[in-house]
Amino acid sequence: MKKLLAVLFVAFGTARMLDAQTPRDTMASVIRAGRMFDSEAGVFLPNREILVRGGIIVQVAERVDRPAGARVVDLSSYTVMPGLIDAHTHLLYLEQIGGNLTMEGVKALVNEGLPLRALHGAARARTFLDAGITTVRDLGNSGRFGDVALRQAIDDGSVDGPRMIVSGPGLSPIGGQFPGLKPGYEGLASDEYRIVRNAADAADAVRENVTMGARVIKIYSNNTPNLGYLSLEEMQAVVAAAKVHGVRVAAHATNDAAVYRAALAGVNSIEHGYEVADSTLALMARKGVTLTPTDIDSVSFRKYLKAQNPGAPEPPPVQVAGYLAQGRSRLMRALKAGVTITAGSDNYIDFKEPQGFAAKQVLLAYRADGMTVAQVLQAATINDARLLDMAGRIGVIKAGATADLIAVDGDPEQDFSAINRVKFVMKMGTVYVGRK
Numbered sequence: 001m002k003k004l005l006a007v008l009f010v011a012f013g014t015a016r017m018l019d020a021q022t023p024r025d026t027m028a029s030v031i032r033a034g035r036m037f038d039s040e041a042g043v044f045l046p047n048r049e050i051l052v053r054g055g056i057i058v059q060v061a062e063r064v065d066r067p068a069g070a071r072v073v074d075l076s077s078y079t080v081m082p083g084l085i086d087a088h089t090h091l092l093y094l095e096q097i098g099g100n101l102t103m104e105g106v107k108a109l110v111n112e113g114l115p116l117r118a119l120h121g122a123a124r125a126r127t128f129l130d131a132g133i134t135t136v137r138d139l140g141n142s143g144r145f146g147d148v149a150l151r152q153a154i155d156d157g158s159v160d161g162p163r164m165i166v167s168g169p170g171l172s173p174i175g176g177q178f179p180g181l182k183p184g185y186e187g188l189a190s191d192e193y194r195i196v197r198n199a200a201d202a203a204d205a206v207r208e209n210v211t212m213g214a215r216v217i218k219i220y221s222n223n224t225p226n227l228g229y230l231s232l233e234e235m236q237a238v239v240a241a242a243k244v245h246g247v248r249v250a251a252h253a254t255n256d257a258a259v260y261r262a263a264l265a266g267v268n269s270i271e272h273g274y275e276v277a278d279s280t281l282a283l284m285a286r287k288g289v290t291l292t293p294t295d296i297d298s299v300s301f302r303k304y305l306k307a308q309n310p311g312a313p314e315p316p317p318v319q320v321a322g323y324l325a326q327g328r329s330r331l332m333r334a335l336k337a338g339v340t341i342t343a344g345s346d347n348y349i350d351f352k353e354p355q356g357f358a359a360k361q362v363l364l365a366y367r368a369d370g371m372t373v374a375q376v377l378q379a380a381t382i383n384d385a386r387l388l389d390m391a392g393r394i395g396v397i398k399a400g401a402t403a404d405l406i407a408v409d410g411d412p413e414q415d416f417s418a419i420n421r422v423k424f425v426m427k428m429g430t431v432y433v434g435r436k
Protein backbone atom coordinates (compact mmCIF):
# COMPACT_ATOMS: atom_id res chain seq x y z
CA MET A 1 0.00 0.00 0.00
CA LYS A 2 2.70 2.35 0.98
CA LYS A 3 4.46 1.54 -2.24
CA LEU A 4 1.32 2.26 -4.25
CA LEU A 5 0.87 5.64 -2.60
CA ALA A 6 4.41 6.51 -3.51
CA VAL A 7 3.73 5.61 -7.13
CA LEU A 8 0.55 7.70 -7.16
CA PHE A 9 2.39 10.62 -5.65
CA VAL A 10 5.02 10.46 -8.34
CA ALA A 11 2.36 10.22 -11.04
CA PHE A 12 0.47 13.26 -9.75
CA GLY A 13 3.69 15.10 -9.19
CA THR A 14 4.66 14.57 -12.80
CA ALA A 15 1.24 15.61 -14.03
CA ARG A 16 1.43 18.81 -12.05
CA MET A 17 4.83 19.63 -13.46
CA LEU A 18 3.57 19.19 -17.01
CA ASP A 19 0.61 21.41 -16.19
CA ALA A 20 3.06 24.20 -15.53
CA GLN A 21 3.28 24.51 -19.32
CA THR A 22 0.27 25.52 -21.34
CA PRO A 23 -1.65 22.46 -22.58
CA ARG A 24 -2.26 22.38 -26.33
CA ASP A 25 -5.76 23.44 -27.34
CA THR A 26 -7.38 21.00 -29.72
CA MET A 27 -11.00 22.17 -30.02
CA ALA A 28 -12.18 24.41 -32.87
CA SER A 29 -12.47 28.11 -32.05
CA VAL A 30 -14.50 30.92 -33.53
CA ILE A 31 -12.75 34.20 -32.84
CA ARG A 32 -14.84 37.34 -33.05
CA ALA A 33 -12.63 40.33 -33.86
CA GLY A 34 -13.85 43.90 -33.41
CA ARG A 35 -11.23 44.96 -35.94
CA MET A 36 -8.73 42.86 -37.83
CA PHE A 37 -5.43 43.83 -39.44
CA ASP A 38 -5.18 42.53 -43.00
CA SER A 39 -1.40 42.43 -43.41
CA GLU A 40 -1.54 41.72 -47.16
CA ALA A 41 -3.57 44.84 -47.92
CA GLY A 42 -2.20 46.88 -45.01
CA VAL A 43 -5.70 47.83 -43.79
CA PHE A 44 -7.87 47.32 -40.72
CA LEU A 45 -11.23 45.64 -41.36
CA PRO A 46 -14.21 45.91 -38.99
CA ASN A 47 -16.04 42.92 -37.49
CA ARG A 48 -14.42 39.79 -38.75
CA GLU A 49 -14.70 36.23 -37.53
CA ILE A 50 -11.90 33.71 -37.74
CA LEU A 51 -12.49 29.95 -37.58
CA VAL A 52 -9.50 28.00 -36.21
CA ARG A 53 -9.24 24.23 -36.24
CA GLY A 54 -6.24 21.98 -35.67
CA GLY A 55 -3.95 24.96 -35.22
CA ILE A 56 -4.85 26.31 -38.68
CA ILE A 57 -7.05 29.20 -39.79
CA VAL A 58 -9.75 27.59 -41.92
CA GLN A 59 -12.08 30.52 -42.62
CA VAL A 60 -12.13 34.32 -42.31
CA ALA A 61 -15.41 36.15 -42.97
CA GLU A 62 -17.97 38.51 -41.44
CA ARG A 63 -19.63 35.36 -40.14
CA VAL A 64 -17.92 31.97 -40.25
CA ASP A 65 -19.31 28.43 -39.86
CA ARG A 66 -19.83 27.22 -36.30
CA PRO A 67 -18.78 23.59 -36.04
CA ALA A 68 -20.42 21.61 -33.21
CA GLY A 69 -18.45 22.05 -29.98
CA ALA A 70 -16.51 25.10 -31.17
CA ARG A 71 -15.73 27.61 -28.46
CA VAL A 72 -16.42 31.25 -29.20
CA VAL A 73 -13.68 33.69 -28.22
CA ASP A 74 -15.12 37.16 -27.96
CA LEU A 75 -12.51 39.74 -28.94
CA SER A 76 -15.10 42.12 -30.35
CA SER A 77 -13.81 45.04 -28.29
CA TYR A 78 -10.21 44.50 -29.46
CA THR A 79 -8.06 44.74 -32.57
CA VAL A 80 -6.91 41.34 -33.78
CA MET A 81 -3.63 41.03 -35.67
CA PRO A 82 -1.38 38.24 -36.89
CA GLY A 83 1.11 37.13 -34.23
CA LEU A 84 4.08 39.49 -34.44
CA ILE A 85 7.46 38.35 -35.75
CA ASP A 86 10.83 39.59 -34.47
CA ALA A 87 13.46 38.82 -37.11
CA HIS A 88 16.48 39.60 -34.94
CA THR A 89 16.63 38.23 -31.41
CA HIS A 90 19.18 36.82 -28.97
CA LEU A 91 17.21 34.82 -26.41
CA LEU A 92 20.33 33.32 -24.82
CA TYR A 93 22.21 36.56 -24.35
CA LEU A 94 21.44 39.59 -22.22
CA GLU A 95 24.07 42.05 -21.13
CA GLN A 96 24.15 44.60 -18.39
CA ILE A 97 23.88 48.24 -19.40
CA GLY A 98 27.37 49.68 -19.51
CA GLY A 99 28.95 46.27 -20.16
CA ASN A 100 30.95 45.51 -23.28
CA LEU A 101 30.59 42.61 -25.68
CA THR A 102 33.93 41.00 -24.79
CA MET A 103 33.48 40.98 -21.02
CA GLU A 104 29.75 40.19 -21.11
CA GLY A 105 30.27 37.56 -23.81
CA VAL A 106 33.05 35.84 -21.90
CA LYS A 107 30.92 35.99 -18.75
CA ALA A 108 28.07 34.29 -20.60
CA LEU A 109 30.43 31.54 -21.82
CA VAL A 110 32.52 30.76 -18.77
CA ASN A 111 30.46 31.98 -15.86
CA GLU A 112 26.81 31.62 -16.83
CA GLY A 113 27.48 28.55 -19.01
CA LEU A 114 25.36 27.01 -21.73
CA PRO A 115 22.83 25.02 -19.63
CA LEU A 116 21.95 28.07 -17.55
CA ARG A 117 21.88 30.29 -20.65
CA ALA A 118 19.33 27.94 -22.21
CA LEU A 119 17.22 28.02 -19.03
CA HIS A 120 17.38 31.80 -18.95
CA GLY A 121 16.43 31.75 -22.64
CA ALA A 122 13.42 29.59 -21.79
CA ALA A 123 12.24 32.15 -19.22
CA ARG A 124 12.70 34.95 -21.76
CA ALA A 125 10.89 32.96 -24.44
CA ARG A 126 7.66 33.17 -22.43
CA THR A 127 7.96 36.98 -22.32
CA PHE A 128 7.97 37.11 -26.12
CA LEU A 129 4.66 35.24 -26.21
CA ASP A 130 3.29 37.58 -23.55
CA ALA A 131 4.29 40.54 -25.75
CA GLY A 132 2.42 39.08 -28.72
CA ILE A 133 5.54 37.92 -30.56
CA THR A 134 4.78 34.40 -31.78
CA THR A 135 7.81 33.88 -34.05
CA VAL A 136 11.45 34.94 -33.71
CA ARG A 137 14.49 34.58 -35.92
CA ASP A 138 17.21 34.10 -33.33
CA LEU A 139 20.59 35.13 -34.71
CA GLY A 140 23.36 33.65 -32.61
CA ASN A 141 25.14 34.58 -29.39
CA SER A 142 23.84 31.36 -27.93
CA GLY A 143 27.09 29.46 -27.45
CA ARG A 144 27.38 26.14 -29.22
CA PHE A 145 23.79 25.60 -30.38
CA GLY A 146 21.98 26.47 -27.16
CA ASP A 147 19.40 28.08 -29.46
CA VAL A 148 18.70 24.72 -31.13
CA ALA A 149 18.08 23.14 -27.71
CA LEU A 150 15.66 25.90 -26.74
CA ARG A 151 13.82 25.59 -30.04
CA GLN A 152 13.45 21.84 -29.50
CA ALA A 153 12.06 22.38 -25.99
CA ILE A 154 9.50 24.86 -27.36
CA ASP A 155 8.57 22.56 -30.22
CA ASP A 156 8.05 19.55 -27.93
CA GLY A 157 5.82 21.61 -25.66
CA SER A 158 7.96 21.51 -22.53
CA VAL A 159 8.69 25.25 -22.73
CA ASP A 160 6.22 28.02 -23.65
CA GLY A 161 7.72 30.30 -26.26
CA PRO A 162 7.57 31.68 -29.75
CA ARG A 163 8.33 29.59 -32.83
CA MET A 164 12.09 29.91 -33.24
CA ILE A 165 14.06 30.00 -36.48
CA VAL A 166 17.62 29.73 -35.19
CA SER A 167 21.07 30.27 -36.69
CA GLY A 168 23.47 28.52 -34.34
CA PRO A 169 26.82 30.34 -34.03
CA GLY A 170 27.20 33.25 -36.45
CA LEU A 171 29.89 32.95 -39.13
CA SER A 172 32.50 35.56 -38.30
CA PRO A 173 35.99 36.73 -39.17
CA ILE A 174 38.63 35.93 -36.54
CA GLY A 175 37.91 37.33 -33.09
CA GLY A 176 34.14 37.24 -33.35
CA GLN A 177 32.68 40.30 -31.65
CA PHE A 178 35.18 40.05 -28.80
CA PRO A 179 37.80 42.75 -29.40
CA GLY A 180 40.88 42.68 -27.16
CA LEU A 181 41.29 38.90 -26.68
CA LYS A 182 44.95 38.23 -25.96
CA PRO A 183 47.04 35.54 -27.72
CA GLY A 184 46.07 32.14 -26.36
CA TYR A 185 42.47 33.17 -25.67
CA GLU A 186 41.17 33.44 -29.25
CA GLY A 187 39.36 30.16 -28.61
CA LEU A 188 36.81 32.01 -26.50
CA ALA A 189 35.51 33.62 -29.68
CA SER A 190 35.13 30.19 -31.31
CA ASP A 191 32.84 29.11 -28.48
CA GLU A 192 30.38 31.88 -29.34
CA TYR A 193 30.98 32.36 -33.10
CA ARG A 194 31.93 30.06 -35.99
CA ILE A 195 35.24 31.60 -37.07
CA VAL A 196 35.63 31.43 -40.85
CA ARG A 197 39.11 31.21 -42.45
CA ASN A 198 38.38 31.15 -46.17
CA ALA A 199 35.64 30.45 -48.72
CA ALA A 200 35.83 26.64 -48.44
CA ASP A 201 35.69 26.90 -44.66
CA ALA A 202 32.71 29.26 -44.95
CA ALA A 203 30.78 26.66 -46.97
CA ASP A 204 31.79 24.01 -44.40
CA ALA A 205 30.44 26.22 -41.63
CA VAL A 206 27.05 26.42 -43.36
CA ARG A 207 26.90 22.62 -43.65
CA GLU A 208 27.93 22.23 -40.01
CA ASN A 209 25.32 24.65 -38.73
CA VAL A 210 22.51 23.19 -40.80
CA THR A 211 23.48 19.68 -39.69
CA MET A 212 23.34 20.79 -36.07
CA GLY A 213 19.85 22.25 -36.51
CA ALA A 214 20.25 25.81 -37.79
CA ARG A 215 17.50 26.94 -40.16
CA VAL A 216 18.99 30.30 -41.06
CA ILE A 217 22.61 31.36 -41.49
CA LYS A 218 23.93 34.41 -39.68
CA ILE A 219 27.12 36.01 -40.95
CA TYR A 220 29.14 39.03 -39.89
CA SER A 221 30.06 40.91 -43.04
CA ASN A 222 32.02 43.07 -40.61
CA ASN A 223 32.38 41.94 -37.03
CA THR A 224 32.03 45.18 -35.13
CA PRO A 225 33.25 46.14 -32.60
CA ASN A 226 36.17 44.12 -33.99
CA LEU A 227 37.87 45.27 -37.17
CA GLY A 228 37.57 42.20 -39.38
CA TYR A 229 35.39 41.53 -42.39
CA LEU A 230 34.36 38.59 -44.56
CA SER A 231 35.49 38.74 -48.17
CA LEU A 232 33.06 38.79 -51.06
CA GLU A 233 34.22 35.27 -52.01
CA GLU A 234 33.57 33.98 -48.49
CA MET A 235 30.05 35.43 -48.45
CA GLN A 236 29.34 34.11 -51.95
CA ALA A 237 30.38 30.64 -50.74
CA VAL A 238 28.00 31.01 -47.77
CA VAL A 239 25.10 32.05 -49.99
CA ALA A 240 25.73 29.20 -52.43
CA ALA A 241 25.90 26.57 -49.65
CA ALA A 242 22.82 28.04 -47.96
CA LYS A 243 20.88 27.79 -51.24
CA VAL A 244 21.74 24.10 -51.52
CA HIS A 245 20.26 23.58 -48.05
CA GLY A 246 17.26 25.83 -48.69
CA VAL A 247 18.08 28.24 -45.87
CA ARG A 248 18.34 32.03 -45.89
CA VAL A 249 21.28 34.26 -44.96
CA ALA A 250 21.21 37.23 -42.58
CA ALA A 251 24.21 39.55 -42.61
CA HIS A 252 25.31 41.76 -39.76
CA ALA A 253 26.71 44.79 -41.58
CA THR A 254 27.18 48.23 -40.14
CA ASN A 255 29.30 50.34 -42.49
CA ASP A 256 28.55 50.90 -46.15
CA ALA A 257 31.32 48.69 -47.53
CA ALA A 258 30.16 45.75 -45.39
CA VAL A 259 26.55 46.24 -46.53
CA TYR A 260 27.61 46.58 -50.16
CA ARG A 261 29.67 43.36 -50.23
CA ALA A 262 26.98 41.35 -48.42
CA ALA A 263 24.26 42.61 -50.77
CA LEU A 264 26.44 41.86 -53.78
CA ALA A 265 27.05 38.33 -52.46
CA GLY A 266 23.27 37.82 -52.39
CA VAL A 267 22.34 37.61 -48.72
CA ASN A 268 18.64 37.91 -47.88
CA SER A 269 18.74 40.58 -45.20
CA ILE A 270 21.06 43.26 -43.94
CA GLU A 271 20.98 43.66 -40.17
CA HIS A 272 21.56 47.19 -38.82
CA GLY A 273 23.01 48.95 -41.92
CA TYR A 274 23.68 52.06 -39.86
CA GLU A 275 25.95 53.79 -42.40
CA VAL A 276 24.51 52.50 -45.66
CA ALA A 277 24.80 54.82 -48.68
CA ASP A 278 21.95 55.57 -51.07
CA SER A 279 23.75 53.79 -53.91
CA THR A 280 23.98 50.62 -51.79
CA LEU A 281 20.31 50.93 -50.82
CA ALA A 282 19.53 51.02 -54.56
CA LEU A 283 21.51 47.78 -55.00
CA MET A 284 19.58 46.18 -52.11
CA ALA A 285 16.26 47.21 -53.65
CA ARG A 286 17.29 45.76 -57.01
CA LYS A 287 18.37 42.47 -55.49
CA GLY A 288 15.43 42.18 -53.07
CA VAL A 289 17.66 42.35 -49.99
CA THR A 290 15.67 43.55 -46.98
CA LEU A 291 16.86 45.87 -44.20
CA THR A 292 16.30 45.04 -40.55
CA PRO A 293 16.77 48.39 -38.77
CA THR A 294 17.50 47.40 -35.18
CA ASP A 295 16.74 50.90 -33.93
CA ILE A 296 15.99 52.02 -30.40
CA ASP A 297 12.97 54.04 -29.34
CA SER A 298 13.36 57.29 -27.41
CA VAL A 299 12.01 55.94 -24.11
CA SER A 300 14.40 52.97 -24.11
CA PHE A 301 17.31 55.17 -25.19
CA ARG A 302 16.73 57.60 -22.30
CA LYS A 303 16.48 54.64 -19.94
CA TYR A 304 19.78 53.37 -21.36
CA LEU A 305 21.57 56.69 -20.87
CA LYS A 306 20.27 57.07 -17.34
CA ALA A 307 21.26 53.54 -16.35
CA GLN A 308 24.74 54.09 -17.75
CA ASN A 309 25.11 57.16 -15.59
CA PRO A 310 22.82 56.72 -12.58
CA GLY A 311 23.68 59.98 -10.82
CA ALA A 312 23.61 62.15 -13.93
CA PRO A 313 20.81 64.60 -14.71
CA GLU A 314 18.26 63.84 -17.45
CA PRO A 315 20.05 63.53 -20.80
CA PRO A 316 19.50 66.70 -22.84
CA PRO A 317 16.74 66.21 -25.43
CA VAL A 318 19.13 67.32 -28.16
CA GLN A 319 21.49 64.41 -27.38
CA VAL A 320 18.61 61.94 -27.56
CA ALA A 321 17.17 63.49 -30.71
CA GLY A 322 20.57 63.66 -32.39
CA TYR A 323 21.23 59.98 -31.89
CA LEU A 324 17.77 58.88 -32.98
CA ALA A 325 17.91 61.11 -36.07
CA GLN A 326 20.66 58.94 -37.58
CA GLY A 327 18.47 55.85 -37.50
CA ARG A 328 15.50 57.79 -38.81
CA SER A 329 17.43 59.21 -41.75
CA ARG A 330 18.71 55.76 -42.75
CA LEU A 331 15.25 54.17 -42.42
CA MET A 332 13.57 56.87 -44.48
CA ARG A 333 16.27 56.71 -47.17
CA ALA A 334 15.80 52.93 -47.34
CA LEU A 335 12.05 53.26 -47.81
CA LYS A 336 12.56 55.92 -50.46
CA ALA A 337 14.97 53.61 -52.29
CA GLY A 338 12.30 50.89 -52.31
CA VAL A 339 14.02 48.58 -49.82
CA THR A 340 11.66 46.28 -47.90
CA ILE A 341 11.84 46.85 -44.15
CA THR A 342 11.86 43.74 -41.98
CA ALA A 343 11.28 44.18 -38.25
CA GLY A 344 13.89 43.03 -35.77
CA SER A 345 14.82 44.27 -32.34
CA ASP A 346 18.32 42.98 -31.58
CA ASN A 347 17.39 43.51 -27.96
CA TYR A 348 20.25 42.15 -25.87
CA ILE A 349 20.48 44.89 -23.27
CA ASP A 350 18.96 44.30 -19.86
CA PHE A 351 16.44 47.13 -19.50
CA LYS A 352 15.10 45.47 -16.33
CA GLU A 353 11.87 44.61 -18.05
CA PRO A 354 10.70 41.44 -19.80
CA GLN A 355 12.88 40.92 -22.88
CA GLY A 356 9.88 40.33 -25.15
CA PHE A 357 8.36 43.65 -24.12
CA ALA A 358 11.69 45.46 -24.60
CA ALA A 359 12.08 43.84 -28.03
CA LYS A 360 8.67 45.01 -29.19
CA GLN A 361 9.60 48.64 -28.53
CA VAL A 362 11.55 48.63 -31.81
CA LEU A 363 8.15 48.99 -33.50
CA LEU A 364 7.67 52.28 -31.65
CA ALA A 365 11.04 53.41 -32.99
CA TYR A 366 9.93 52.65 -36.57
CA ARG A 367 6.70 54.56 -35.98
CA ALA A 368 8.57 57.56 -34.55
CA ASP A 369 10.93 57.39 -37.52
CA GLY A 370 7.98 58.10 -39.80
CA MET A 371 6.72 54.73 -41.00
CA THR A 372 2.92 54.51 -41.10
CA VAL A 373 1.14 52.21 -38.66
CA ALA A 374 0.36 49.82 -41.52
CA GLN A 375 3.98 49.85 -42.70
CA VAL A 376 5.26 49.06 -39.20
CA LEU A 377 2.78 46.22 -38.70
CA GLN A 378 3.50 44.84 -42.17
CA ALA A 379 7.22 44.88 -41.37
CA ALA A 380 6.54 42.80 -38.24
CA THR A 381 4.15 40.40 -39.96
CA ILE A 382 4.06 39.80 -43.69
CA ASN A 383 7.51 41.22 -44.56
CA ASP A 384 9.18 39.15 -41.85
CA ALA A 385 7.18 36.08 -42.91
CA ARG A 386 8.49 36.44 -46.47
CA LEU A 387 12.04 36.93 -45.18
CA LEU A 388 11.69 33.73 -43.13
CA ASP A 389 10.45 31.90 -46.24
CA MET A 390 7.12 31.34 -44.47
CA ALA A 391 4.84 33.52 -46.60
CA GLY A 392 1.21 32.46 -46.35
CA ARG A 393 1.92 30.40 -43.24
CA ILE A 394 2.58 33.11 -40.64
CA GLY A 395 2.19 36.90 -40.50
CA VAL A 396 -1.21 36.77 -42.17
CA ILE A 397 -4.80 36.04 -41.16
CA LYS A 398 -6.30 33.97 -43.93
CA ALA A 399 -7.43 30.43 -44.66
CA GLY A 400 -4.54 27.98 -44.65
CA ALA A 401 -2.26 30.04 -42.42
CA THR A 402 -1.09 28.90 -39.00
CA ALA A 403 -3.37 30.18 -36.23
CA ASP A 404 -1.00 32.74 -34.71
CA LEU A 405 -3.27 35.55 -33.55
CA ILE A 406 -3.06 38.36 -31.03
CA ALA A 407 -5.50 40.97 -29.79
CA VAL A 408 -4.66 44.40 -28.42
CA ASP A 409 -6.84 46.78 -26.46
CA GLY A 410 -7.39 49.88 -28.57
CA ASP A 411 -6.93 51.04 -32.12
CA PRO A 412 -3.26 51.04 -33.13
CA GLU A 413 -4.06 53.34 -36.05
CA GLN A 414 -5.19 56.08 -33.65
CA ASP A 415 -2.89 55.25 -30.75
CA PHE A 416 0.08 53.05 -31.59
CA SER A 417 0.84 52.40 -27.92
CA ALA A 418 -2.11 49.98 -28.11
CA ILE A 419 0.41 47.38 -29.28
CA ASN A 420 1.66 47.31 -25.68
CA ARG A 421 -1.80 46.33 -24.38
CA VAL A 422 -1.85 42.69 -25.44
CA LYS A 423 -4.97 40.88 -24.18
CA PHE A 424 -4.89 37.65 -26.15
CA VAL A 425 -2.19 35.51 -27.74
CA MET A 426 -2.72 32.32 -29.69
CA LYS A 427 0.10 30.32 -31.27
CA MET A 428 -0.79 27.40 -33.53
CA GLY A 429 -4.30 27.37 -32.11
CA THR A 430 -3.22 27.25 -28.47
CA VAL A 431 -4.11 30.22 -26.27
CA TYR A 432 -1.19 31.50 -24.15
CA VAL A 433 -2.56 34.86 -23.03
CA GLY A 434 -6.24 35.39 -22.21
CA ARG A 435 -7.04 31.73 -21.42
CA LYS A 436 -10.49 31.42 -19.88
Ligand SMILES: [Zn+2]
Pocket residue numbers: 088089090139346
Ligand atom coordinates in the same frame (compact mmCIF):
# COMPACT_ATOMS: atom_id res chain seq x y z
ZN1 LIG B 1 22.19 41.02 -33.07
